Amino acid sequence: MQLYDVLIVGAGPCGLAAGIEAAKAGLSHLILEKGSITESIRRYPKRMRFFSTAENIEIGGIPFPISDVKANRSEALQYYRKVAGYYHLNFKLFTEVAQVVKQDNEVFEIQTVGGENYYAKKVIISTGYFDFPRFLGINGEKLPHVSPYYDEPFQYSFSKVVIVGGANSAVEAALEMYRHDVDVTVVHRGEDFRPTVKYWLIPDVKNRVKEGKIKTRFNSLTKAIEPKRVLIENTQTGEEEWLEADFVLMLIGYIPDGALLQRCGVELRQPSMVPVFDPETFETNVSGLYLCGTVVAGIHTEKVFIENGRDHAAAIIDHIAGRKVRKVKELIDRI
Template sequence: MHLHDVIIIGGGPCGLAMGIEAAKSGLDHLILEKGSVTESIRRYPKRMRFFSTAENIEIGGIPFPISGVKANRDEALQYYRKVAGYYHLNFKLFVEVDRAEKQDDGTFFVYTTTGETFHAKNVVLATGYFDIPRLLNIPGEDLPHVSHYYDEPFRYSYTNVVIVGGSNSAVEAALELYRHDVNITIVHKEEDFRRTVKYWLVPDVKNRVKEGKINTRFNSIAKAIEADRILIENTVTGEQEWLPANFVFLLVGYIPDEHLLHRCGVELDPASKVPVYDRETFETNVPGLYLCGTVMAGVFTEKVFIENGRDHAAAIADHLSGREVRVVKELIERI
């Protein structure tokens, strides 16, 4: 079995950045990805535009030229694919990793769900968080008309749609659906939209609410979902209400795969789910096993994203190569 210097689990932007830094350092690398290249971006809403400007989501020192300031989904997919090709990154796609297991000689066997096994001196987990939605654990959450992912508006025209959540994804979906003749209601547990909503969306959504074109139920939580309706409860008054709902989007966020981390031997804080790792080298409590990108954020996924997660790769490559580690300023000390 071929012994790689490093196996990178995850082929998103941070996983690609790690592959690039490994290639630059002359390390024999392999990227294992359970979907396509940058699979999480491929699954974004088709008309999504990034919050960060294009230069802040560049990787590998390759400029991201676009006509505007902020890239959309398709532009990002094209860019990351071309950068991966430029650096001749070594991929094995559509392979899901079950666990990485440290051996007595200090190397790792990486086991997949299909029975394939790979061998490496070091492993980097760069699996992000988009695959694991936060669950409400309410009756009906698994019904076919309920989804934790928003795709595009055309399917939902002239129907009743309820969105649970009050952050960027919920607001963007609500605005797009409203403009495609959908009767929208936003249900959110707080008294207003999240303060982190993109600044240019705030006046738009608030004006649509004021006009009565987007309905809201603030200070409210979902209690149960049935075929054509959803039960909500006001957390202040305790009153319950059934809302008509042909479709329900539970856009309440996502979290890293803590079960994969556990299977790899990584220790987690029981409350925050933040893994144990060195703040300079990003090495976990398992020597030779590193974290890159949002996978290290636990429940605080809003603290780590492409803009700062891409920089973890350079520090990890330094440590793997025995160089002085470049200090990454944007860490999770704020959490």
């Protein structure tokens, strides 16, 4: 039985940052990832550009040199792969963790879906949220023509698409679709697009709406989905309307894998799903089990991202190594 000093669940940017900090501290480590390295970024829309500047999504002190200020998906995938190689991070990819069990001897047994078990003195969970889209609990939202993900516009050309949501994903998808001959309608429960939408997208999308090239239904709830149509209700008038739709994109966000956290013994506050953890060390109610990155935020996934989540790694490894814990710039007391 090989006993690692630290085992990390998740190979996104924050999980990689934790592995780098462990390597720099001289701790043996293993990163288990159920997909590929930075799997969530790989599944982002193909032409997505990050909100944060390149320097704010760097990890391991390695500069992220690009010609523009903000990186796109392909540049980020290349960067994180090269940084992982530079630090010789130890991976076991395409290996899904089923649960983490703390044994009587204080050693953690990490059980995988494939039946392999791994052992570590400390465990860091950095699983993000991208695999668990939100659902509305309405009829038809799991029909074949309905998806919680968007990658590129070409498959939707010359068809009618209803996008449910009003944040970044919905706005970016709507703009790309409009420019690729898609008849697109955005349905959002708010009175306008979310204020968190990337600032450079706002004038573009609002001008397209003003021109009638992107249709909107604000103050509207999605009530049901059927083949070829979507039922919505105006929250101000109570009136219902059927919208034609060849495809429906439910771009309403994601939540963390709360079931996995609970199987690992981590307590969750309800209804926020925010786990119980120390905001300075990121140690959970299970001694020796830590959380790193967006997983600490529960349903409030907009509160933690690469820019501040990467800093969790240094604090965690400081605590594991018995050093003075570096203060994280933004504590999670606002969640």
